[in-house]
Amino acid sequence: MKSSYLLVFISITLSALAQIFMKLGTNRVGTLETISFIEKFLKYFSNIYVLLGLFLYGISALLWIVAISKIPLSVAYPMVGFSYVLVFAMSILFLNEQISMVKILGLILIIFGVITISRS
Numbered sequence: 001m002k003s004s005y006l007l008v009f010i011s012i013t014l015s016a017l018a019q020i021f022m023k024l025g026t027n028r029v030g031t032l033e034t035i036s037f038i039e040k041f042l043k044y045f046s047n048i049y050v051l052l053g054l055f056l057y058g059i060s061a062l063l064w065i066v067a068i069s070k071i072p073l074s075v076a077y078p079m080v081g082f083s084y085v086l087v088f089a090m091s092i093l094f095l096n097e098q099i100s101m102v103k104i105l106g107l108i109l110i111i112f113g114v115i116t117i118s119r120s
Helices: 002-029 037-044 048-068 073-095 101-118
Strands: none
Touching: 002 037, 002 048, 002 073, 048 073, 073 101
């Protein structure tokens, strides 16, 4: 059973990393407002960071499927809230995003919610 919770944590972590890589990729490609949808599609999906993010999402999904086959979804899914904390921290570390007290307060509420649900 503990290994199932580890799979949930790894899945959530990979999903958060996927978000960071996709953001890095879109930052490198730019907004692409003046080109067609097809050109945007090709630029984004030929970017190594975007591709790496999608790959990590795929691995995350596979681990998630295995995890929820072993533990109740009503227990596992609220733990996805922890991804907000991971993405927040990784955004600060890797994307130099700014923090605010409101964001920190929101994260604290998410953490308490995840702990509360996981103990039920």
